[in-house]
Amino acid sequence: MASEDVVQDHPHRRIVQIGDTIRRPVQPWAETVHALLRHLEEAGFPYTPRVLGFDEVGREVLGYMEGESGPAGWAKVVDDRGLTAFAQLLQDYHDATADFSPPDGAVWAVTADEGRAADEVVCHGDFGPWNVVWQGHQPVGLIDFDFARPAARLDDVAYALEYVAPFRDDAECLRWLSYPTPPDRRRRMELFCDAYGLSSASGMVDAVIARQQQTTELVRHLASQGHEPQATWVAKGLLRELDGRVAWSRSHRHLLAETPCSPDGQRRY
Template identity: 35%
Template sequence: MQSTTGGGPFRQDDLIVRPAASWTPGVHALLAALHRDGFDAAPHPAGYDEVWERVTYLPGDTGDLDGHAAMRGEKALRSAASLLRRYHDCSALFAKSLAASHAWQLPARSPCEVICHGDFAPYNVVLNDGEVSGIIDFEAAHPGPRMWDLAYAVYRWAPLSSGVAIKGMDTLAAQVGRTRIFIDAYGLSVNERSSLPDVIVERLEALLAFMEREAARGIERYRRNLQEGHDRIYREDIAYIRKCSTEIVAGLTG
């Protein structure tokens, strides 16, 4: 998610520069803590002031599922899930201390198990040789449960959506198959799998509420999202996941 102060990120030599926001100190504290604890797949924080923030550039390919064949590959899918698990395990070491000392763009969720990335989607990772090697854009980071972050990641990577027009991902069976690959690589326990569709629905409902609240505050990005019908897509996907919940759970636990 971009800052509400306007404009998007841009590259300046080996740095990524974007407008600073109220949550910038928390994001930079998170990035610094990750590197202190040995997690090397995130940008280094490179300072911020009242106007701009800077982080290091991560080399690699970026893109979404529909425009990047390698991002659709099973190697990318498995490595993305494994990297998310590694990120969660690392952020769990300091999640509670960061949660208590910083503001975040998205509301904190209970229990505070990790610092959720908040938008772990194909467009927010970098790819090298078909493997997901880094995570970018931590602007939506916030404290919460692992499942909260994992649910949104599955929604984006499967993707669990009724409007998918990508060959090989446009059926429920294919989406459930990709979901199973992702959660297997993440290491989600069998006991937790049956709750995944409900958590995805709850996560999307929370996203809708956030978008509508920010649009009502006059934040242009979210006003534009609503004008473009993003809320309609999320509502359709919520209905789709609810309708197919039994089949999804069967495919993940059977």
């Protein structure tokens, strides 16, 4: 077998590249996610890895997608081109999942309500710049569907906006997130909304704060079930950090006040 190049090294979550494949530990929801990825491939959505089954040591095997991902993704959404392409990718992904029927006995990392409401899609659940594969300012792939589940589109939109507005202080934006100057968060929210197809960002700040709180509870729940890396994150104090993010968002609403995204006045979703 070809040599293994480590993509992510954690005692309970070692992800490696072997040739043109990615090998990942199998999670309880793997079969459900595989069904989703196969649906996306059949629907002509070109941005997800191919499902190649399981290897001889029980890892799931996915096709490798060439490009930059992980920490490199932060710099890609600073530029307006990358930010709008990121939002359009999310809209295209949601559209492609709208007619997906989960298999009988589907298992999701996050508990999904019984049945599907008319406005639900299959949300990615972790739609951040790090889970997009980039070539230049263009997304060419979407990876890591561990937190996918049926939910309203707004769930993914709010999650993404936390990271690309971003709901972070200026010091973090300049030091860690590749911004050359403090970001105009209000403008970036409007640009993202418009690129996604929303005509208004009304209520979006509250939606992001609610999604931040949901993330905290999800991390707490997965850690309590022994899932990694959440258990290690909680042991190292992540819940305090997540609570701090919510507090920052509430106290800095003046940086994120909503204004209409599009002049046509029509809400598309």
